[in-house]
Amino acid sequence: MPSVKAALSKPFASLIAKRIRKWASKPVETQNKVFQSLIIEAKETVFGKDHNFGTIKTYEDFKAQVPIRDYEELKPYVERVVAGEKDILWKGKPVYFAKTSGTTSGAKYIPITKESMPTHVEAARNAILLYIHETGNAKFVDGKMIFLQGSPILEEKNGIKLGRLSGIVAHYVPKYLQKNRMPTLETNCIEDWETKVNAIVDETEDENMTVISGIPSWVQMYFEKLIEKKNKKVGDIFKNFNLFIFGGVNYEPYRAKFENLIGRKVDSIELYPASEGFFAFQDKQDEKGMLLQLNSGIFYEFVEAEHFFEDNPKRITIKDVKLGLNYVMIISTTAGLWAYNIGDTVEFTSLTPYRVIVSGRIKHFISAFGEHVIGKEVEQALREATENTPISVNEFTVAPQINPKEGLPYHEWFVEFENEPEDELKFIKDLEESLQKQNSYYLDLIVGKVLRPLKVTKVKKGGFQTYMKSIGKLGGQNKIPRLSNDRKIADKIYEFQLTK
Structure with missing residues (x-):
């Protein structure tokens, strides 16, 4: 018999699926609303004044006033935010900085605001709910779930907490999942990765694990240590493990290896989260690509990768993208990132609705x-x-x-x-x-x-x-x-x- 939690998840999943279909069926209108809202909300910020947001009425105005920037070029504004100034890139101050290791700039501090934080959490939740809605499988909510992630211990800089994105998100696991969540907080706080994985193996080996999530290369390390200890395939250790949630890299190069480690096929959900925003998730098991999150406070622009390094390359919105082309994705967000190049390239696999795959990095x-x-x-x-x-x-x-x-x-x-x-x-x-x-x-x-x-x-x-x-x-x-x-x-x- 399914639990009350599993039974209740199905109507909730149906409600969320209906809401998503509503904005996904009006993509251009949805993005226009996001665009207008971003400009209005940031009009009185330092960035907004520097770029004449008060005069911006259309996307063409925006392109004329706001050039594409990467982190290095946005850094003078970010440094003022890090220093504790308010109303710089977005109104007020961020609630967090997601700290990442930059290739040229040392540590990067990506702001997360009270407006942008919920979108990270909701997108991850919605990915699971759409899976329940599509497959009817909700039994896994009664088992144990694990996400291999960074430490949730946060530092503080000028009154703003900072840490890895996965560590920040760990503080937002819904109450109804807290009892199911593994590993323990103590284990999750271990900094050394090998020590942490060994501790996770010890904690989880005898549990009813139903969902396992993380970057494939690091989940592989966890699986290999489990097999070494138990001398059994992962699917035999965890009989009810049937859902693997991943992001960060393409799963395909790992799929055969994982099926061998698990001993059988399991369903999977691909996510596209980043410190700068949660951009897309897999909404259908049998469709290639991930549903682009058009209603999450992110306005998207695209530049053909082939022309990106030219002077003044052509910038377009979702209205003008085409299937099969390699685009650099540019974002403006409720975290105060403006015409920001996150460095990823994407390719559209569907235009009704808009689905993407990550095709690489513009620098890679x-x-x-x-x-x-x-x-x-x-x-x-x-x-x-x-x-x-x-x-x-x-x-x-x-x-x-x-x-x-x-x-x-x-x-x-x-x-x-x-x-x-x-x-x-x-x-x-x-x-x-x-x-x-x-x-x-x-x-x-x-x-x-x-x-x-x-x-x-x-x-x-x-x-x-x-x-x-x-x-x-x-x-x-x-x-x-x-x-x-x-x-x-x-x-x-x-x-x-x-x-x-």
Whole structure:
């Protein structure tokens, strides 16, 4: 018999699904309302006055007044907010800073306001409710749930609390889920990732775990430690585990490995959260892509990635996006981020409603020779080279080799296999053919003898974890870039005595 909680979740899920359908069916109107509200609310802020928000009536006005900025360019305003000034980017002061590690700017402080905070929580909740509404499966709400996340311990800076986004969100778990939630607060506060995962294994091994959530690479570490301790597949340890919730990276490169670790298939929900906002979640089990959150205080703009680095690239709204193109996503939000480049590239898989996949990072690409290979392309190549085979991959990254000791330059794939290919040459050939098929620039460079076909360098098991530990980024929301346009990561990985 389902519990009262499971029974009540179904009508609630139906109500939420109806509300979402309402705004999703009027996307342009919904975004126009968000846009107008943002401009009105921020009119009297320092940023609003500096950019003449009082005169902005249309999107064209906005584009003329507010240039695209990344964190570095917005930093002078953010520093004033961090210093404790109010009414700078958004009215009043933020309630939190989500602290992230920037690549060029050291620590980044992303403001979260009382208006933006609820949207992070509601989107995660709604993703689960739409799953219940679609599948009718609500039994999992009676079991234990785990989210592998950063520490919920928060620091304070000039009266504003700061920490990792996942640690901040941990303080907003609804009361009706508190009893089901794992691990304990004490374990969640452990900073060292390996110590934390071992403690989570000890706490959860005998529980009725029904939902497990986190970044796939770190959930994999948890699964492997569970199996090592119990000598059973995860699906046998947790008989009622049937829902995996993930975000942060594409799950496809991990899917075969996970099904092997679990011992069976489980349903999954993909999320697209970031410190800057909760942008999308998977709303249908059988549809590719995640539903773009158009009603969450975020106004979206898009620039074709191919033209992004040109002077004054064309900025468009959802009204003018097309399927299959790679776009840099630009956001303006109730947290006071304005025409802000978060660094992600997305591709639309549906326009009714608007669904996206994350195709990569605008800074994470290989274009040492003009090929502009992106994350989505290397992930798809790996998927095509491993599907319907026993090959499984734990982790990988790709970098250009511009100055080889001999022969032409090439792309070097660093791959940590769980199950190695029996025919390595065929595996490399399949990777190569998929990349050439997807990327005509890359094909032209191979045909024109500017590049030679890719090379695979095998990484010892645990090599990527060792590397991440060495740079202080093991666990939490940290992840290996799928590809880089330089050898910084590649050369470091060589230092860890990986097989060549």
